[in-house]
Amino acid sequence: MPAPQIITPVILSGGSGTRLWPVSRSERPKQFIALTAPETMFELTLGRIEGLANSGAPIVVANAAHADIIRAQAGADATLILEPSARNTAPAIALAALALEESDGAMLVMPSDHVITDVPAFHAAIERARPLVTDGWLVTFGIEPHAPETGFGYIALGETLADGVNRVARFIEKPEAERARAMLAEGGHVWNAGIFLFGARAFLEALAMHQPEMLAAARAAMDAARHDEGAILPDAAAFAACPSDSIDYAVMERAEKVACVPVSMGWSDVGSWDALYDLAEKDEAGNALQGTAHAIEAHGCLIRSDGPAVTVVGAQNLIVIATGDEIVILPRGRSQEVRKAVAALAERKPRT
Amino acid sequence: MPAPQIITPVILSGGSGTRLWPVSRSERPKQFIALTAPETMFELTLGRIEGLANSGAPIVVANAAHADIIRAQAGADATLILEPSARNTAPAIALAALALEESDGAMLVMPSDHVITDVPAFHAAIERARPLVTDGWLVTFGIEPHAPETGFGYIALGETLADGVNRVARFIEKPEAERARAMLAEGGHVWNAGIFLFGARAFLEALAMHQPEMLAAARAAMDAARHDEGAILPDAAAFAACPSDSIDYAVMERAEKVACVPVSMGWSDVGSWDALYDLAEKDEAGNALQGTAHAIEAHGCLIRSDGPAVTVVGAQNLIVIATGDEIVILPRGRSQEVRKAVAALAERKPRT
Numbered sequence: 169m170p171a172p173q174i175i176t177p178v179i180l181s182g183g184s185g186t187r188l189w190p191v192s193r194s195e196r197p198k199q200f201i202a203l204t205a206p207e208t209m210f211e212l213t214l215g216r217i218e219g220l221a222n223s224g225a226p227i228v229v230a231n232a233a234h235a236d237i238i239r240a241q242a243g244a245d246a247t248l249i250l251e252p253s254a255r256n257t258a259p260a261i262a263l264a265a266l267a268l269e270e271s272d273g274a275m276l277v278m279p280s281d282h283v284i285t286d287v288p289a290f291h292a293a294i295e296r297a298r299p300l301v302t303d304g305w306l307v308t309f310g311i312e313p314h315a316p317e318t319g320f321g322y323i324a325l326g327e328t329l330a331d332g333v334n335r336v337a338r339f340i341e342k343p344e345a346e347r348a349r350a351m352l353a354e355g356g357h358v359w360n361a362g363i364f365l366f367g368a369r370a371f372l373e374a375l376a377m378h379q380p381e382m383l384a385a386a387r388a389a390m391d392a393a394r395h396d397e398g399a400i401l402p403d404a405a406a407f408a409a410c411p412s413d414s415i416d417y418a419v420m421e422r423a424e425k426v427a428c429v430p431v432s433m434g435w436s437d438v439g440s441w442d443a444l445y446d447l448a449e450k451d452e453a454g455n456a457l458q459g460t461a462h463a464i465e466a467h468g469c470l471i472r473s474d475g476p477a478v479t480v481v482g483a484q485n486l487i488v489i490a491t492g493d494e495i496v497i498l499p500r501g502r503s504q505e506v507r508k509a510v511a512a513l514a515e516r517k518p519r520t
Numbered sequence: 521m522p523a524p525q526i527i528t529p530v531i532l533s534g535g536s537g538t539r540l541w542p543v544s545r546s547e548r549p550k551q552f553i554a555l556t557a558p559e560t561m562f563e564l565t566l567g568r569i570e571g572l573a574n575s576g577a578p579i580v581v582a583n584a585a586h587a588d589i590i591r592a593q594a595g596a597d598a599t600l601i602l603e604p605s606a607r608n609t610a611p612a613i614a615l616a617a618l619a620l621e622e623s624d625g626a627m628l629v630m631p632s633d634h635v636i637t638d639v640p641a642f643h644a645a646i647e648r649a650r651p652l653v654t655d656g657w658l659v660t661f662g663i664e665p666h667a668p669e670t671g672f673g674y675i676a677l678g679e680t681l682a683d684g685v686n687r688v689a690r691f692i693e694k695p696e697a698e699r700a701r702a703m704l705a706e707g708g709h710v711w712n713a714g715i716f717l718f719g720a721r722a723f724l725e726a727l728a729m730h731q732p733e734m735l736a737a738a739r740a741a742m743d744a745a746r747h748d749e750g751a752i753l754p755d756a757a758a759f760a761a762c763p764s765d766s767i768d769y770a771v772m773e774r775a776e777k778v779a780c781v782p783v784s785m786g787w788s789d790v791g792s793w794d795a796l797y798d799l800a801e802k803d804e805a806g807n808a809l810q811g812t813a814h815a816i817e818a819h820g821c822l823i824r825s826d827g828p829a830v831t832v833v834g835a836q837n838l839i840v841i842a843t844g845d846e847i848v849i850l851p852r853g854r855s856q857e858v859r860k861a862v863a864a865l866a867e868r869k870p871r872t
Binding site for chain 2: 462464465473475476477478479480481482483486488490491492493494495496497498499502505506508509512513516
């Protein structure tokens with residue numbers, strides 16, 4: 169029996185989402201903010217791999233613009249790969265896979281801006297996946313759904329490959345509400361959380377087969393990379409030639425040996441202020457107060473301020489988010505509409 | 521026929537109300553803020569006497585702490601009387617009356633933090649009052665009520681003294697809602713707006729009769745007054761001995777010859793954020809946006825910011841008031857409850 173593969177955590181920090189505007193902004197996106205705990209979500213992601221058997225020091229693939237924040241929040245043992253431009257997840261993972269090509273380790277790919285409250289369940293799922301990775305499978309982790317969410321992609325589970333591991337029957341894009349309800353009722357469908365485990369070489373082989381142009385550009389960028397303060401800086405011109413695509417579209421939906429480990433682990437992508445309200449600690453009136461936030465005869469409100477003191481009097485089910493220069497107020501349940509505020513802001517002044 | 525008395529406007533600026541917190545604060549109360557127009561309410565009050573026949577330069581009675589703001593907002597011809605301590609309206613008016621005792625002019629006493637949109641109606645009411653003032657009456661102006669307000673005192677009108685002038689039957693303190701509705705239905709009752717016209721000597725005579733201690737303290741304070749940069753500074757120790765009382769309690773309810781001129785002149789005391797919403801210009805969705813305020817799919821909101829940009833998305837009938845350091849959010853119709861936020865603030869840090 170061969171020694172178990174070393175798993176290298178690969179943390180993707182490319183996002184610059186505005187769904188949590190005005191706190192999350194392109195210069196400091198949500199993974200670098202303490203939203204759900206005293207630690208930032210990036211720090212929580214790093215902490216989540218502590219205690220994982222046979223794992224190595226992490227690789228962080230990030231936007232070069234965030235190098236300083238990453239250095240401040242990542243441990244000294246982390247390898248940084250600083251992307252000169254954003255090319256979506258498949259090329260980002262390709263850069264990390266190329267860095268691991270020699271050692272032929274396994275890669276545990278994780279977004280840096282998710283919450284997982286049941287870490288032992290996560291580790292157990294990883295252990296279930298490990299034998300298949302040794303056999304060359306690309307494994308994704310599927311979140312057991314508890315609501316007919318339309319904001320996530322779904323995975324239809326196929327035949328059982330091992331205890332708690334299924335072949336992926338197919339990937340389903342973000343569904344309409346009716347279809348989401350049907351999948352929830354039917355069972356056998358899980359949310360695609362963008363968390364993956366596979367061998368570096370297995371991934372590169374799949375890339376060579378399905379995205380040879382992407383692989384060539386990523387390899388050229390890594391071959392010509394500069395090294396600066398312990399970070400790897402892929403060549404900008406070479407990487408600029410790389411097609412932009414998600415790992416789901418570019419690889420997972422096309423590859424042969426794709427498995428899924430369904431898991432229930434208190435996962436959330438904290439994809440909206442409503443999601444943060446759901447996760448947050450609340451007082452007896454159902455108010456989640458974060459920072460300089462105060463509620464008087466108010467109920468069911470999320471009030472967060474990193475700037476001025478905010479006092480809500482006598483209102484119900486509001487979301488109030490304040491920074492030093494922007495405040496947004498919306499009813500709970502409509503927090504996806506924060507994008508409308510961001511769009512309006514972009515018309516008023518250069519987007520931040 | 522004697523020459524008509526010269527009317528000296530006497531503007532009272534003693535208030536430090538917190539009903540419009542966080543914009544109105546003790547160091548800059550609402551009369552010094554541009555709430556309803558590009559001009560502050562103090563400036564609007566000064567402008568309201570322009571064009572009034574036989575009127576002289578105004579006297580401003582104000583808190584000494586506001587001397588710099590007053591000097592910046594009052595015209596060069598105004599006489600400032602800077603109170604060393606707050607003693608309510610009767611002593612404040614006594615100081616002004618003593619300054620006018622020699623000339624035996626008439627005094628038009630006006631709060632500095634009210635709005636009057638129909639100034640010609642106000643001037644016409646003053647002209648109706650003028651002959652009675654010559655005859656030694658103390659005249660108050662009563663606002664024709666349009667709602668059963670419980671936040672104002674009322675005046676019951678008595679016999680007709682002249683066209684559009686009634687004797688005051690009695691003053692009624694802020695009533696319960698039921699009584700307010702009854703008075704509105706019955707007619708013959710007007711709101712006490714705290715606007716008065718009387719001869720300086722007539723007022724001092726009434727004070728001598730009903731409040732001799734108050735008159736003595738005010739006179740001692742004026743006799744020992746200092747004069748500084750054109751302002752009169754009554755002696756602090758002498759004025760500290762003056763009883764504190766309102767003109768209504770101290771004089772008007774006790775004096776013999778008290779008349780009322782009912783008038784409808786677009787008056788508001790702008791006593792709450794709800795009142796400001798009523799006065800404000802609104803867009804087609806019923807939103808009043810002041811300063812860096814934005815509404816997206818919102819309806820019926822008052823949104824005002826002197827600080828950060830505020831965006832309300834999809835909410836209805838909210839009041840949102842932001843300064844650089846404080847934000848308060850409450851439902852429309854409950855803006856009197858802003859006092860609860862002020863009280864809570866006082867528990868958190870020294871009151872501002």
